[in-house]
Amino acid sequence: MKRQAGELSLQLKLRRIPKVATFLIAITVLLSLVISVYSPPSFWYKLGEISEATPSLEESTIRRPKDPEWPESNDTTKSKEILGGDEPGSHKAAQETAAAGSTRSSSIPSPSSPAQIDHSYNRTNSQNPTGTTQENYCDLFSGEWVPNPEAPYYTNATCYRIQDHQNCLKYARPDTGFLKWRWKPDGCVLPIFDPNHFLELVRGKSIAFIGDSVARNHMQSLICLLSRVLDPLDVSTGNDENQHWVYKDYNFNISIFSAPYLVRSEKTDPNDVTRPFNLYLDEFDEDWTTKVEGYDYIVISAGQWFFRPTIFYENRTLIGCLACQLDNVARLRMNFSYERAFRTAFRAINSLANFKGVTFLRTITPSHFEGGSWDKGGDCVRTMPYKRNEAVLEDYMVEMYEIQRRELRIAQEEGSKRGLKFRLLDATQPMLLRPDGHPSKYGHWPNEKMANDCVHWCLPGPIDTWNDFLQELIEREEARKSLV
Ligand SMILES: *[C@@H]1O[C@H](CO)[C@@H](O)[C@H](O)[C@H]1NC(C)=O
Ligand SMILES: *[C@@H]1O[C@H](CO)[C@@H](O)[C@H](O)[C@H]1NC(C)=O
Ligand SMILES: *[C@@H]1O[C@H](CO)[C@@H](O)[C@H](O)[C@H]1NC(C)=O
Ligand SMILES: *[C@@H]1O[C@H](CO)[C@@H](O)[C@H](O)[C@H]1NC(C)=O
Numbered sequence: 001m002k003r004q005a006g007e008l009s010l011q012l013k014l015r016r017i018p019k020v021a022t023f024l025i026a027i028t029v030l031l032s033l034v035i036s037v038y039s040p041p042s043f044w045y046k047l048g049e050i051s052e053a054t055p056s057l058e059e060s061t062i063r064r065p066k067d068p069e070w071p072e073s074n075d076t077t078k079s080k081e082i083l084g085g086d087e088p089g090s091h092k093a094a095q096e097t098a099a100a101g102s103t104r105s106s107s108i109p110s111p112s113s114p115a116q117i118d119h120s121y122n123r124t125n126s127q128n129p130t131g132t133t134q135e136n137y138c139d140l141f142s143g144e145w146v147p148n149p150e151a152p153y154y155t156n157a158t159c160y161r162i163q164d165h166q167n168c169l170k171y172a173r174p175d176t177g178f179l180k181w182r183w184k185p186d187g188c189v190l191p192i193f194d195p196n197h198f199l200e201l202v203r204g205k206s207i208a209f210i211g212d213s214v215a216r217n218h219m220q221s222l223i224c225l226l227s228r229v230l231d232p233l234d235v236s237t238g239n240d241e242n243q244h245w246v247y248k249d250y251n252f253n254i255s256i257f258s259a260p261y262l263v264r265s266e267k268t269d270p271n272d273v274t275r276p277f278n279l280y281l282d283e284f285d286e287d288w289t290t291k292v293e294g295y296d297y298i299v300i301s302a303g304q305w306f307f308r309p310t311i312f313y314e315n316r317t318l319i320g321c322l323a324c325q326l327d328n329v330a331r332l333r334m335n336f337s338y339e340r341a342f343r344t345a346f347r348a349i350n351s352l353a354n355f356k357g358v359t360f361l362r363t364i365t366p367s368h369f370e371g372g373s374w375d376k377g378g379d380c381v382r383t384m385p386y387k388r389n390e391a392v393l394e395d396y397m398v399e400m401y402e403i404q405r406r407e408l409r410i411a412q413e414e415g416s417k418r419g420l421k422f423r424l425l426d427a428t429q430p431m432l433l434r435p436d437g438h439p440s441k442y443g444h445w446p447n448e449k450m451a452n453d454c455v456h457w458c459l460p461g462p463i464d465t466w467n468d469f470l471q472e473l474i475e476r477e478e479a480r481k482s483l484v
């Protein structure tokens with residue numbers, strides 16, 4: 001039987017108790033020190049996880065949400081460094097950054113400028129298994145959102161796996177129009193996710209998600225869509241953030257491996273996730289690379305963590321850093337670490353001797369803060385999607401997106417030598433058009449002074465479409481197999 005939601009959240013609370021206890025002891029000692037050393041947002045972010053235990057500590061400022069995917073606080077120098085604002089061509093991103101704190105806001109709609117992603121080019125590269133041009137699958141990823149009165153396909157009453165911060169219905173989001181859209185590719189119809197059909201497709205198979213909390217958001221959407229038919233068994237074990245779900249009747253399982261940087265990384269301060277991370281850009285993150293070999297499908301992604309203070313190593317040698325305070329160390333942009341991380345992650349997959357699966361790259365999606373940065377009251381209050389010509393991806397996002405596609409092509413070439421497939425699950429353009437899909441202030445109660453969340457996506461919500469994509473992509477893979 002399905003578990004009660006209350007029981008689930010109780011369990012979640014119980015699992016947090018050791019952390020809470022440790023932290024409460026630490027905090028009495030360190031309170032004044034911490035306040036003087038860290039900026040208030042970082043400090044309150046640390047409290048985020050234990051808000052229920054310490055309500056009185058939350059009054060003076062907003063808390064940073066659990067995952068450190070928000071930009072650092074308003075510091076234009078840092079932002080320029082990260083985004084390359086001094087570089088020609090990045091001028092727009094830097095200006096907008098200056099205008100809105102370090103908000104990675106979506107650009108102001110400008111009806112005259114068309115969206116910039118052209119999927120017509122090179123889609124044979126990513127969608128064509130044989131290398132010939134005979135296959136004529138439609139490009140799923142250029143299109144438009146169209147009304148769909150039948151959505152949503154689940155609610156928080158039918159799916160017990162919605163994480164609180166994305167449970168927008170629970171937190172009384174007043175508008176529901178954002179639920180009632182579907183993605184319409186230009187050249188075809190994208191079938192809506194069908195849980196019975198999907199479970200048949202993946203019978204005897206396994207899917208591994210690798211990435212950050214947006215990857216987890218995607219996985220939870222999948223579990224919710226499937227919950228109309230079956231609720232999985234949670235077989236998660238360790239005290240890491242990885243999760244494992246089993247659908248016994250179908251011999252199907254889903255895992256998420258938490259790997260926001262994709263490569264081996266470590267905190268420079270084990271107790272403070274807001275301090276810089278060391279990234280070993282040429283080293284595999286064995287937390288996942290040693291565990292995914294048997295999976296049939298990998299869905300890999302990475303995003304906003306790359307804007308955070310990070311220190312780069314290659315060949316175990318310090319080679320540079322981003323938004324750091326180290327003297328005599330080369331300042332590198334996030335495009336450097338982002339490129340290396342994907343290259344290394346794909347190299348890891350291609351090096352798995354017994355891996356026979358298909359890897360989907362789920363491309364980066366923009367946040368939609370408007371009117372300020374996340375810690376300066378920025379918000380996403382729109383209730384409708386943009387039309388395709390109403391939003392343009394910011395330059396720095398285009399850059400990250402292009403890095404992903406470049407690295408995918410390199411991986412495809414390498415993988416083709418031994419029959420490994422790498423495919424595109426392009427969420428970038430569809431989600432650019434969904435400023436209305438984020439939790440905003442409906443990921444917490446009004447008295448919990450948390451930042452508005454314009455990074456993750458409400459469940460149910462437009463992120464469910466990623467599983468329409470996933471279903472269609474898996475369908476295509478299985479069809480190819482049966483042709484051979
Ligand atoms: C940063 O914040 C300060 C104080 O909140 C404000 O005066 C300044 O204009 C902000 N800078 C930017 C670039 O938003
Ligand atoms: C498409 O792929 C081909 C072959 O890999 C490459 O030469 C070409 O530059 C690519 N085109 C674009 C627009 O990236
Ligand atoms: C689901 O949402 C409703 C409001 O639509 C709310 O009253 C209820 O508490 C929520 N339940 C869960 C389990 O989140
Ligand atoms: C899921 O399936 C994969 C591939 O068969 C396997 O390696 C993994 O251990 C399974 N995970 C769970 C939790 O059953």
Ligand SMILES: *[C@@H]1O[C@H](CO)[C@@H](O)[C@H](O)[C@H]1NC(C)=O
Pocket residue numbers: 315
């Ligand atoms: C890596 O470092 C070792 C010694 O630290 C050195 O001998 C080796 O040449 C380096 N390799 C590369 C590829 O730079």
Ligand SMILES: *[C@@H]1O[C@H](CO)[C@@H](O)[C@H](O)[C@H]1NC(C)=O
Pocket residue numbers: 084087333335336339403
């Ligand atoms: C990153 O950006 C800098 C400056 O625009 C550029 O010189 C460099 O080639 C870029 N690197 C990558 C990996 O894209």
